Amino acid sequence: xxxxxxxxxxxxxxxxxxxxxxxxxxxxxxxxxxxxxxxxxxxxxxxxxxxxxxxxxxxxxxxxxxxxxxxxxxxxxxxxxxxxxxxxxxxxxxxxxxxxxxxxxxxxxxxxxxxxxxxxxxxxxxxxxxxxxxxxxxxxxxxxxxxxxxxxxxxxxxxxxxxxxxxxxxxxxxxxxxxxxxxxxxxxxxxxxxxxxxxxxxxxxxxxxxxxxxxxxxxxxxxxxxxxxxxxxxxxxxxxxxxxxxxx
Amino acid sequence: xxxxxxxxxxxxxxxxxxxxxxxxxxxxxxxxxxxxxxxxxxxxxxxxxxxxxxxxxxxxxxxxxxxxxxxxxxxxxxxxxxxxxxxxxxxxxxxxxxxxxxxxxxxxxxxxxxxxxxxxxxxxxxxxxxxxxxxxxxxxxxxxxxxxxxxxxxxxxxxxxxxxxxxxxxxxxxxxxxxxxxxxxxxxxxxxxxxxxxxxxxxxxxxxxxxxxxxxxxxxxxxxxxxxxxxxxxxxxxxxxxxxxxxxxxxxxxxxxxxxxxxxxxxxxxx
Numbered sequence: 078x079x080x081x082x083x084x085x086x087x088x089x090x091x092x093x094x095x096x097x098x099x100x101x102x103x104x105x106x107x108x109x110x111x112x113x114x115x116x117x118x119x120x121x122x123x124x125x126x127x128x129x130x131x132x133x134x135x136x137x138x139x140x141x142x143x144x145x146x147x148x149x150x151x152x153x154x155x156x157x158x159x160x161x162x163x164x165x166x167x168x169x170x171x172x173x174x175x176x177x178x179x180x181x182x183x184x185x186x187x188x189x190x191x192x193x194x195x196x197x198x199x200x201x202x203x204x205x206x207x208x209x210x211x212x213x214x215x216x217x218x219x220x221x222x223x224x225x226x227x228x229x230x231x232x233x234x235x236x237x238x239x240x241x242x243x244x245x246x247x248x249x250x251x252x253x254x255x256x257x258x259x260x261x262x263x264x265x266x267x268x269x270x271x272x273x274x275x276x277x278x279x280x281x282x283x284x285x286x287x288x289x290x291x292x293x294x295x296x297x298x299x300x301x302x303x304x305x306x307x308x309x310x311x312x313x314x315x316x317x318x319x320x321x322x323x324x325x
Numbered sequence: 326x327x328x329x330x331x332x333x334x335x336x337x338x339x340x341x342x343x344x345x346x347x348x349x350x351x352x353x354x355x356x357x358x359x360x361x362x363x364x365x366x367x368x369x370x371x372x373x374x375x376x377x378x379x380x381x382x383x384x385x386x387x388x389x390x391x392x393x394x395x396x397x398x399x400x401x402x403x404x405x406x407x408x409x410x411x412x413x414x415x416x417x418x419x420x421x422x423x424x425x426x427x428x429x430x431x432x433x434x435x436x437x438x439x440x441x442x443x444x445x446x447x448x449x450x451x452x453x454x455x456x457x458x459x460x461x462x463x464x465x466x467x468x469x470x471x472x473x474x475x476x477x478x479x480x481x482x483x484x485x486x487x488x489x490x491x492x493x494x495x496x497x498x499x500x501x502x503x504x505x506x507x508x509x510x511x512x513x514x515x516x517x518x519x520x521x522x523x524x525x526x527x528x529x530x531x532x533x534x535x536x537x538x539x540x541x542x543x544x545x546x547x548x549x550x551x552x553x554x555x556x557x558x559x560x561x562x563x564x565x566x567x568x569x570x571x572x573x574x575x576x577x578x579x580x581x582x583x584x585x586x587x588x589x590x591x592x593x594x595x596x
Contacts, residue, residue, distance in 0.1 A: 083434045095422070161420050163384065168407060169408045
């Protein structure tokens with residue numbers, strides 16, 4: 078446990094000390110919130126859907142976790158590039174513990190960034206429907222963060238260079254985000270989009286967040302959490318398997 | 326304490342080969358290193374020195390042959406082997422965002438040091454390498470020489486039996502190199518710790534090592550003290566001895582195994 082803890086703490090220290098990373102972590106989601114929330118708010122309202130900002134905040138929080146947790150894979154790339162990975166691989170510690178400690182750290186920083194977005198959104202007009210369900214929203218965020226951080230550690234384990242990692246990153250996270258219903262309701266979308274959204278685990282994270290924070294759910298919280306937990310198991314297993322075969 | 330070099334082998338390599346596809350990086354090498362000895366692998370870049378260290382430190386599996394370290398089989402008893410050595414890699418391996426102390430603490434936890442012994446051990450080692458006053462500074466503000474000293478202190482944290490140094494003075498200025506070797510010799514003397522280092526600086530091997538294995542194109546071509554190597558080749562310097570034995574100087578670079586390895590991995594990933 079001490080190994081997992083110290084590797085988790087390492088990620089937290091690195092995050093807190095990198096002020097530019099903290100600022101950029103909040104600026105991008107805020108830009109989405111302000112530009113889309115206020116830009117499309119009137120259109121959304123005229124369509125009889127209510128307050129778009131309220132609808133958008135849970136999706137943007139999930140997006141923050143998605144982007145930030147994927148960033149953990151880049152940390153592995155840097156550890157490879159700057160030699161720190163070799164130090165961990167020659168230590169008498171199981172690779173599973175190294176992977177778990179790092180991924181938990183990456184997941185924690187991702188959740189912290191989403192919480193920063195949440196607190197700021199309260200100041201720009203977001204209202205929580207039921208504060209009692211905040212823990213449910215947090216649970217969905219945590220499961221998503223651990224899943225994505227584990228997945229990104231798997232990707233970071235076998236990709237050779239940063240350009241390759243960024244290419245895979247872009248190829249994966251943008252479709253996951255844009256086809257998840259984070260920016261639009263899934264009711265009334267074309268059948269092909271609905272099929273893709275139904276198969277996209279990110280849709281269930283966004284839906285769980287929305288269900289807990291504003292009381293609107295498309296799939297239902299039980300289905301959301303079932304899919305999220307299954308996804309987490311698969312992605313943690315993938316990350317652990319790939320990290321076991323990592324070469325420094 | 327008086328340094329003790331015994332006749333007991335702490336490292337034993339028998340017929341070790343490492344192949345990357347058709348490329349043979351290390352070709353059927355055999356050697357022993359005695360407990361407490363200062364032992365050097367001398368050869369040009371790409372000769373197979375780092376590949377040998379990677380095999381001895383469990384980062385690579387040999388294609389064939391046997392490697393024993395501190396009585397443990399390197400392939401079969403990886404955790405016991407890993408507890409037995411400390412290593413300073415050719416390239417820096419510190420976390421630049423953490424402080425010197427935090428880098429040491431991380432290593433201490435990896436190697437299972439108890440909470441009670443971590444701070445005094447770190448303090449004594451950082452005092453030894455004259456970095457205790459800089460312990461709370463992030464490593465990114467350290468000079469190249471300070472980073473090297475920190476890596477040595479870190480490698481010694483868990484009381485290893487063997488210290489591996491892979492081209493440890495590469496990129497350091499002459500004064501820092503001299504200081505670095507003074508620390509190493511002092512630790513070797515005070516703690517009778519075996520030191521296995523690779524270098525392509527002939528003067529370093531000559532000044533520091535008790536025995537030198539000359540490696541060329543993945544093969545050990547000569548092994549002995551610098552005096553024995555010179556006597557054997559009837560030369561007056563180790564550089565001449567190397568030239569006589571191999572037909573070229575130690576500065577001539579060879580195809581690096583790591584480059585071959587990376588190229589193969591790239592090709593495999595593109596398939």
